[in-house]
Amino acid sequence: MSTITGHSELDAEPSGDSASTGRRGDRIFSGLATGSGIFIIVLVVAVAVFLLSQAIPALLDNKANFLLDRVWEVNDSELRFGIPDLLYVTVVSSLVAMIIAVPIAILVALFLTQYAPARLAAPFGYLVDLLAAVPSIVYGLWGFFVFREYVEPVQNWLADYFGWTKLLEEPVSLGTVFLASIVLAIMILPIVTAISREVFAQTPSTHKEAALALGATRWEMIRTAVIPFGTPGVISAAMLGLGRALGETIAVTIIVSTNPGAFRFSLFSGGETFASKIANNAGELGSSTKAGAYIAAGLVLFILTFLVNAAARIIIERRKAFSE
Amino acid sequence: MAQRIDVKDLNVYYSSFKAVEGVSMAVDPRTVTAFIGPSGCGKSTFLRTLNRMHEVIPGGRVEGSVQLNGRDLYAKEVDPVAVRRTVGMVFQRPNPFPTMSIFDNVAAGLRLNGEKRKKVLAERVEKSLRGANLWNEVKDRLAKPGAGLSGGQQQRLCIARAIAVQPQVLLMDEPCSALDPISTMAVEDLINELKTEYTIVIVTHNMQQAARVSDRTAFFNLAATGKPGRLVEINDTDKIFSNPTEKATEDYISGRFG
Secondary structure, three states, X not given: OHHHHOOOHHHHOOOOOOOOOOOHHHHHHHXXXXXXXXXXXXXXXXXXXXXXXXXXXXXXXXXXXXXXXOOEEEOOOOEEEOOHHHHHHHHHHHHHHHHHHHHHHHHHHHHHHHHOOHHHHHHHHHHHHHHHHOOHHHHHHHHHHHHHHHHHHHHHHHHHHHOOOHXXXXXXXXOOHHHHHHHHHHHHHHHHHHHHHHHHHOOOHHHHHHHHHOOXXXXXXXXXXXXXXXXXXXXXXXXXHHHHHHHOOHHHHHHOOOOOOOOOOXXXXXXXXXXXXXXXXXXXXXXXXXXXXXXXHHHHHHHHHHHHHHHHHHHHHHOHHHOO | OOOOEEEEEEEEEEOOEEEEEEEEEEEOOOOEEEEEOOOXXXXXXXXXXXXXXXXXXXXXXXXXXXXXXXXXXXXXOOOHHHHHHHEEEEOOOOOOOOOOEHHHHHHHHHHHOOOOOHHHHHHHHHHHHHHOOOHHHHHHHOOOEHHHOOHHHHHHHHHHHHHHOOOOEEEEEOOOOOOOHHHHHHHHHHHHHHOOOOEEEEEOOOXXXXXXXXXXXXXXXXXXXXXXXXXXXXEEHHHHHHOOXXXXXXXXXXXXXX
């Protein structure tokens, strides 16, 4: 503004915008806000530095190929470890959980926002949120000791008919990846539902009316207006759920039996995820050489979760031009 | 394909609240009828009963009858979805589907009707965009988002979307209230062209607009806040603006209240 009118008093102010008054309250609050912002950056960097500093020495001592070799022999004299099995079980269990949970979550969210009468929607919503309040150890115990009995016939049936695919070969383990996936699906259902419900509820009524005025039925209105509007939000919700599933530790540790024999691709075998591998061997973490191997596995999980979030960002960003 | 509308003793309710009372009127095919009146007088509410859009709001219902070429829109066997495919609507704020391209916005109604043939869709989209005086402005960017257009272009896009399904009546709820004067002029010109094919009913707060575009004008009013809105009088636009029958109409159009 002063470029037009020449020099003004405002130009003398060296920094800050005209809304900052320099009063004590303002200074304290801006200090707190800025401090918190810096704190979170420091925290993330510190986590990354910690993981790297612990993992790198172990990785340098590793006699096996970290990314390709199917071994995990760590003792104080020699380190031979590789992650392909862990990566496979982690990714597959989480993906199957997503495939089960996301469609159900979307349907529940659509029911709550578009179909349920208002006085039913609120209590029903709380009920779904309540699922998130169950501690994961309870899910683990329930999954292994109660739910397993009901899943086993399903596994056997699938193996009978689709056993010829590597993915569904007949069960050998008690606690299978498949069972863990279903329990994980239940565990991520509340967060995916809650966020999907939020975004669907925010669909502007002008969009919904536009569809209805064209002669859309309720389902067609949902398809034309509500779902397209909510898609970026649902993707974020799914990614958050995926992040939770990838890192879920105690439930998976309890449910999935460690593999007795050779590695199998089947969902109906046991195995370990990054998180359950670390939890199963928590006793060995006292030695820093051995701990390094497990922290290297943790580092991969960290990177994996980061990539998932980045992918979600990219998907949402790409749709931006169409979502204003 | 334009059709006449006959309304008889229509009351509109939202739950127990009576929003509009005792409206009777006839609208001839291929005419433009404007509804004017102060805010809250029920003109938009009444407009929405002509394609059963008021039922979208929980508790919305009517008593009385609305006939389209002699068929009662509120007969038991009539599906509101079918009514809305016959009676199109354009809203106050331009509301193109934000996730859809310009082409898909116009094609949306056709696709809802089950039209899948690419060639037919392309023809109808072009015809509708031409009909809405928008074709020349958008023909090179049909795949771009509809939300990227200016406000006036968006509103004409919405009109194109509404006429793409070839409705028999076109309802417009203050279609220019969010537009600048130049875009308003473009939409008004469009209304003049569209009336050769469609029966048009338009709600407007702008009396000059009513005078410019309409053949007939209906004046709505309400006795007091919280009381139902009523139709005070409906007559030829010239007559309403030069020599209205009712005192209330004269007061309103001469700016003495409202």
